[in-house]
Amino acid sequence: MTQPPDPLKVRAYLEPGRTLEPVTGVGRHANAMVRALAERPEVTLDLLFSRGWLGEDGRLPANAPLRDLPLRTYALPERFSERLRKLTGRPSLARHAAGADVVYAPADAILPTGPVPAVVTLHDVFAVDPEFPAHRTTPAARRLERRWRTWLPRLFACSDAVLTVSDDSRRRMRRLTDTADTPVIVVGNGVSPVFYQIFEKPPADCRRPGPWPYALAVGGLQGRKGAAEMLAVAAELARRGSEVRVVFVGRPEPKWEQVAQQTPNAVVAGPIGDELMADYLRAADAQLFLSHYEGFGLPALEAMAAGTPVVAANNTSLPEVVGDAGVCLAATDTGAATDAILAFADGGAMREDYVQKGRARAARFTWAACAERAFQVLTAAAHHDAALLRELAERPLTDGG
Structure with missing residues (x-):
């Protein structure tokens, strides 16, 4: 009798503040995608985030829709470690990625995960898009643009694949960044x-x-x-x-x-x-x-x-x-x-x-379809299947999520 394949071990890297209700579009995407992947029988998934988010009960806050999922934490404060990784590419997450087949971030993050493949979601590139300079006239917006120009190439360099949510966003990323070595794949969004x-x-x-x-x-x-x-x-x-x-x-x-x-x-x-x-x-x-x-x-x-x-x-x-x-x-x-x-x-x-x-x-846009696309990418990344990742990167989002 043929044994079923082992489940894909996914470690989902979160910035929990983005996922607390009420959420924005990025938070809604993160919650829905992580939940949909966790519910797939061919996936075992746990969360990875800063220990500072844990309450006295050892769980995420009550308004965190993902608080029931298995979790792992790292000791450094989230804001400090995120900024440091975006500026320097350190500290490494290799120790925290150990045991996973692939690390997945449903929002932008620098994931130096060592030998474990990393797949990151980048929802847009508004902060550096040359078509919209009028929205970067304030000192705060210009500082944000400088930070993005520093860490965006590092995000692509650290990722085995980058996910995004629309064909338009993929086109803009390809125009702005040398993505030749990092496939950009559209997974879309769904409706709750x-x-x-x-x-x-x-x-x-x-x-x-x-x-x-x-x-x-x-x-x-x-x-x-x-x-x-x-x-x-x-x-x-x-x-x-x-x-x-x-x-x-x-x-x-x-x-x-x-x-x-x-x-x-x-x-x-x-x-x-x-x-x-x-x-x-x-x-x-x-x-x-x-x-x-x-x-x-x-x-x-x-x-x-x-x-x-x-x-x-x-x-x-x-x-x-x-x-x-x-x-x-x-x-x-x-x-x-x-x-x-x-x-x-x-x-x-x-x-x-x-x-x-x-x-x-x-009705054409479903979280199940989005999760299926993400699962294909995560599986290909875990198996180092560069040919399949390149194929997925050429598929348009023509039929919804």
Whole structure:
């Protein structure tokens, strides 16, 4: 009788702060991918992170979705060791990687793991992308750019493969970095069940930020996320005498929060968890997503799954994600964005058409498919199969996650 192959031993390197709820898109990806891999019968997975994250019960905090998984820790403080590795490539993680077939990071990290292969996820390269210099005018942004230019080549040098989430992000990485020796492979993103399930709930029964009709803007009031343009849409809605608000969820930048307080029809709701986000999406007339730069654009996918029409910018990865299932336009065309929101707020055949197209498109993006792609990469890296890694690096994300 043929014995089944031994499970692939995966050590998942985490910065737990990124995974604590409520999460951003990177944290959502990390939680979903690690969980999906851990649940595969052909994988045994444990976590690796700084010991400083452990509570008195020897586990991650209560708002860490991965706290039930087996774990290993290292002694150095996370922030110190991460900065040191990005600057110098040390300290080595070889001792902590021992016993694993492959080390996997669902977010950017320098993984000097010695003889154990390493696979790292890089979600975008916004900090150094030459197409967006206007967003790097502050001293803090310029310091971030210098740090990225220092450690980005080291990330590729330390990795047997780099994962990313969209074809657009892969193109930008290849253009910015000499990736000839490190395959860049697209695994995509998926949609959490809560955003599909909320569609069965009548909008009138959903929690909402206020009694008025609204478009939901996810990602916080931030310059790179289109804060100026989306506030202009709110002001235009007020100028036209509409009751429709633009509600911003996510962590705001102080500068834009102050502007929002002076902008009619703008509401800042701040960070919220997934369940409340699903309610807010389901009750919204539309989602407004005029970001200047996205590595993927997961909020648009979640809105479509919830049955909420999307009005999105037609830049970076967003057309790849939204396709013809939403209204894509120039981020600066705030008049057309206002027109689309008002059309969706009126209901009717146009709105229903986009709801159905959006639901169908979102269904193509699943965490199971993302995890399958990642599993193929991790297996190839563990077996030092360079030919398969090169083949996977040429596959486009044409069929969703």
